[in-house]
Amino acid sequence: MPQLGLGTWKIDKRTCAEVIVTAAKAGYRHFDCACDYGNEAEVGQGLRRIVEEGIAARDELWITSKLWNTYHAAEHVQPACEKTLSDLGLDYVDLYLIHFPIALKFVPFADRYPPEWFYDPSAKEPGLVSEPIPIRETWEAMEKLVDAGLAKNIGVCNFGVSLIRDLLSCARIRPSVLQVELHPLLTQEKLLRYCAAEQIAVTAFSSFGAESYYALGMAQPTESLLKHDVVSTIAAACDKSPAQVLLRWAVQRGTIVIPKASSQAHLEQNAAIFDFELTAEQMAQLSALNSGRRFNDPGDFCEAAFNTFFPIYE
Structure with missing residues (x-):
């Protein structure tokens, strides 16, 4: 799994295919996607061009996608993965992740895709409608994707130590990857240490x-x-941009990074993080910024945006 990837969240559909091809020409081989991003068909157009134009073969690419919250029931996991594969134009993904430890009521593909968060956006007071689906049920269906050759690896997003520990107690195929929010304001040292011990x-x-x-x-x-x-002071000392410093801090901690970029200049800049190293003091200065500030928190945004209080980290 390449340590640098391109995150496709919020890449405009109109330019997405071209961005994917430009990234591949700049050396990217890892693309992080999701049903919920709403642009997998356009990512797929770009991936097809990468192969057709001889930029890279399929087996040189690492493609990640994610199972959305409305597809956690066992009978919906494989159809959701197959829909993603159809949109991406692939026979398999290299990694398929549970996007959130949140199970919402199923929305048929024909009704709305991607389904996003609201169960019924046209309701007088729309909100989230949760379903009591155990993580174990979802995970066992994820394992069958590996058995069927639809996903080479499986993993989770936005899980904490307790959920991972519970999952490991029943997993036939262990999670390969955890994807979580990480930056100097949210360093999550204990979570990283735990994952290292469990080889995740x-x-x-x-x-x-x-x-x-x-x-x-x-x-x-x-x-x-x-x-x-x-960050700016360290960037000046290293003759690098603040973005490069933040990405370098992350890779020196042993994590994989998936920054989003759309312009060729930013794609190339984000990739130029392997020709320098931060000192131990600089790493410590960045880590000392930790304040536990989490930006992507359903406990906050679900109530503000979707009229439903839905904490998962507390």
Whole structure:
């Protein structure tokens, strides 16, 4: 699994295929996708061009996708994966993740796809409708995807230690990867240490912290890590950009990074993080910024955006 990937959340459908091809030409071989991002068909168009134009063969690519919250019941897991594969134009994904430890009421593909969060957006007071589906049921269906050759590896997103420990107690196929929010404001040392002990690779999302969340009303510009004095000072000392410093901090911690970018310049800049190293002091300075600030928290945004209080981390 390449330590650098391209995150496809919020990449515009209109330019998505071209971004995927541009990234591949810049050396990217790892693409992080999800049903909920709403652009897997466009990602698939780009992947097809990568192979057809001889930029990379399929077996040189690492494609990750994710099972959405409405498909946690055993009978819905494989159809959801097959829909993703159809959109991506693939026979298999390299990694399939449970997107959240949140099971919501099933929404048929024909009614709405991707289904997003609301069960019925047209309701007078729309909200989330949860379903009491055990993680074990979902995981056993995920394991069958590996048996069927639809997913090479399986894993989880947004899980804490207790949920992972419970999952390991019943898993026939252990989770290969945990994907979680990680940046200097949310360093999660204990979670990383636990995953290392259990040989679970960790992918960091939102490596730049607040940047992805301004437009969603989930962060303020004053929280920017890209403009933080500590990050800027280290960047100047290394003759690198603040973004490169934040990504380098993450890879030196042993995590995989999947920054989103759309322009060729940003794609190339984000990839140029393997020709320098932060000192132990610089790493410590960045880690010392930890304040437990989580931007992607259903306990906050579900109530604000979807009229439903739905904490999962507490």
